[in-house]
Amino acid sequence: MSKKSAISIILLGGTFMSFVGLYMRLLTQADGFQILFYRSLSLCVIVAVISCLRRRIMPATFLKCLDYDDFKMGLALALAFTCYVFAMLFTSVASTLFILSATPFLAAVIGLVWIDEKPKRITWVAMIFAAFGIYLMVQEGYQLKQSFGNIMALLSATFFALMLVSARKSGKQDVLGGTFLGGTFCILIGALATIVTGAGFVLISRDLIIILIMGAFGIGIGIAFVTWGASYVPAAEVSLLVLIESVLGPIWPWIFLGEAMSVTEVIGGLTILSSVVLYVRFSA
Numbered sequence: 001m002s003k004k005s006a007i008s009i010i011l012l013g014g015t016f017m018s019f020v021g022l023y024m025r026l027l028t029q030a031d032g033f034q035i036l037f038y039r040s041l042s043l044c045v046i047v048a049v050i051s052c053l054r055r056r057i058m059p060a061t062f063l064k065c066l067d068y069d070d071f072k073m074g075l076a077l078a079l080a081f082t083c084y085v086f087a088m089l090f091t092s093v094a095s096t097l098f099i100l101s102a103t104p105f106l107a108a109v110i111g112l113v114w115i116d117e118k119p120k121r122i123t124w125v126a127m128i129f130a131a132f133g134i135y136l137m138v139q140e141g142y143q144l145k146q147s148f149g150n151i152m153a154l155l156s157a158t159f160f161a162l163m164l165v166s167a168r169k170s171g172k173q174d175v176l177g178g179t180f181l182g183g184t185f186c187i188l189i190g191a192l193a194t195i196v197t198g199a200g201f202v203l204i205s206r207d208l209i210i211i212l213i214m215g216a217f218g219i220g221i222g223i224a225f226v227t228w229g230a231s232y233v234p235a236a237e238v239s240l241l242v243l244i245e246s247v248l249g250p251i252w253p254w255i256f257l258g259e260a261m262s263v264t265e266v267i268g269g270l271t272i273l274s275s276v277v278l279y280v281r282f283s284a
Helices: 003-018 020-026 032-055 059-065 068-090 093-100 103-115 121-143 147-170 176-197 205-230 235-241 244-248 251-257 263-283
Strands: none
Touching: 003 020, 003 205, 003 235, 003 244, 020 068, 020 093, 020 205, 020 251, 032 059, 032 068, 032 176, 032 205, 059 176, 068 093, 068 147, 068 176, 093 121, 093 147, 093 244, 093 263, 103 121, 103 147, 103 263, 121 147, 121 263, 147 176, 176 205, 205 235, 235 263, 244 251, 244 263
């Protein structure tokens, strides 16, 4: 595959993922754990199918190939996915995605502590600006009583960062195995919580269809495309390209549902996105 084609695939994957916020806003009755359960079902199916097709193996062989590294990535992803769902439910789409954009910086800190991967000086400079952007949104979230959602977004970014460091430490070329296990763990978490809370598994058909589409196309195909193209593009460039999710994500709810961004979200989001661009540009 040419680099140009790989870049197009990564951008396409990021675009698929950017619709998740809109899907979440279109739901009317489903609660967080019901969303997590059904979304993860379709996610696991699509990731398993794509993994088997890419690796040209049978489903049984795919399952046998899963190892301890996939388990660690899956556990981190399950926590990230869970926090992500509740972030979307309890704060704005813009705040969630902009805070998640800080994932590369959190990965740098975790990498330093866990695998002694020393970040360059520019990383710390960019991180300071990103922290300021996050502070602006968290401060506004406190005033709007959306602190829980912003905290969930920050926790989700932390767990995503933990997954990235786990993947780097394992040396794996893609995270499809870890993504499959992450979805599997989310199915278990969602099912257990739904039973304990008494919410039940019955949803109106409209919500169910939206959730299944979200899991299959918004996340499953999105992640598959990004990891596919990432094999042919330098990691720094991939980090920059996937920002399309954070750029487009808040736009869809605004266009279709009128969920506009606040001035603080725009300033904070631009600060974080600029920090990531700065980090990628000078750390490559």
